[in-house]
Amino acid sequence: DQPDNAVFYLNLRKDVEIRCNLKQHLIRQLFSREDLTIDMFDAKDQLKLAHKGGLLDLKQEVVASLRDPKVACWLLQAEDKVIPLQAMVQQYCPEMTAICQLAGRSPGSTGPASNCGSAIDAKIRCTVESFLVHHLLLSQLDHFTTLDRPQDMTATFTSREMPIHVALARMELVGFPAGGAKLGALIARLKAAKDRIAERVRQLNGGRKLDFGSTREVAAVLKVPKDRNGRTRTSRQVLERIDSPLAALVIAWRKIDSNLSRTIEPLGRGIIGGRRIYGSSYCFTSTGRISMHEPNLQTVVKDFRVEIEPGKVELFSCRGTFACEDSSKVLISADFCQLELCVLTH
Structure with a gap:
């Protein structure tokens, strides 16, 4: 068993020991598991990047359940202003502000992992973002329980809103x-x-x-x-x-x-x-x-x-x-x- 705070980093560069096709196969297996829940920041755009990079195939349906703290934050805030990851951490996990600073700031509402222009190493940016996303969602799900109808809001988040983002990612990739x-x-x-x-x-x-x-x-x-x-x-x-x-x-x-x-x-x-x-x-x-x-x-x-x-x-x-x-x-x-x-x- 691994500790709750363990983060594993998969290097997608071609000049490493593990062959690209093996990494591709692993990622596709994860997204095809119905019993799995995958947490990711800015899920729609991340899915598009994964498809464009060849990690996922448009012919393969995303079966795993997805959760995105941006979507959860939007449901909780009921505003049209999307706050960046750093602001979400300060609001829902203030005790992790110092850890968040390790990944640096990112432009707009994207996460630090996608900030390719950052001077901070990709491994640090990705692992810190993954760690923060996991704990953000735990805190946000706790906030759902404080609402009048917590079960309805949780179902709205996981069963209605998140599948919409998956479908939109596919629509944007396929085109019209x-x-x-x-x-x-x-x-x-x-x-x-x-x-x-x-x-x-x-x-x-x-x-x-x-x-x-x-x-x-x-x-x-x-x-x-x-x-x-x-x-x-x-x-x-x-x-x-x-x-x-x-x-x-x-x-x-x-x-x-x-x-x-x-x-x-x-x-x-x-x-x-x-x-x-x-x-x-x-x-x-x-x-x-x-x-x-x-x-x-x-x-x-x-x-x-x-x-x-x-x-x-x-x-x-x-x-x-x-x-x-x-x-x-x-x-x-x-x-x-x-x-x-x-x-x-x-």
Whole structure:
């Protein structure tokens, strides 16, 4: 039997005695054990690193139970601010502050083990982090028992929240199928539509170009009156009340421009190899809603129509550029309320 405070360090460098395939086999065995609980800091990103480094295989399901003190801290704090490992130690295990300092500080909310730029030896950083994570979780689980319904909170942590992080890690690694050529063609169509609208506006405006982003210019051309506060507004709601073909064209141009710059072009830049988009999700929000960074697959615009010329309406479909690589399968486009699903889950 080993003492509770024993930490074993597995050197993953290739220039050591134990062959890489043996270390890889050991790690895969550990993650495939249903009876095992693995504690790790920043579990989602650590899993992604393990897959990218070849330690884990995407074909292999993570069967072991995972626990992450970042997730436990988020459940206990009920805030959207993620505190670093050092702050967690001071809050839940203040007696281990001196040990925490051995690993040094790490940037952002990552752990010291992942801080490759640190001057501190990797063995020290990894072993100290592992030791602290174990004791942090023991303290956090004790804090769960002080709550009104401790069993429910523990189950939420281990059986609901942690599997979400495992699934998100896999989703981010696998990516989402997207047609780079289709998306490129859509972007070209949208830009051409903007140019046609701009030319039509120029013709209707006596041969003068219009700066669609300028409130002053748009208001002057459409003779938009000032509001009771003396300010001129050219929002969509204001322009929709103006019976003028110019107003409709300004709305159409802005709609195309907004969808292009905020959603469609960022998706186009995010396609890797012309086939897939790899998003990055963020879970530590005050409401529990999972958000995404660019490229953001949560804000893919619905199909929309724009009347570019009188009686001529064009359909633009961003979601139509996504397709399964397996032609025998289809993607279903559906909108849902994430928070409602979260409430139902819990």
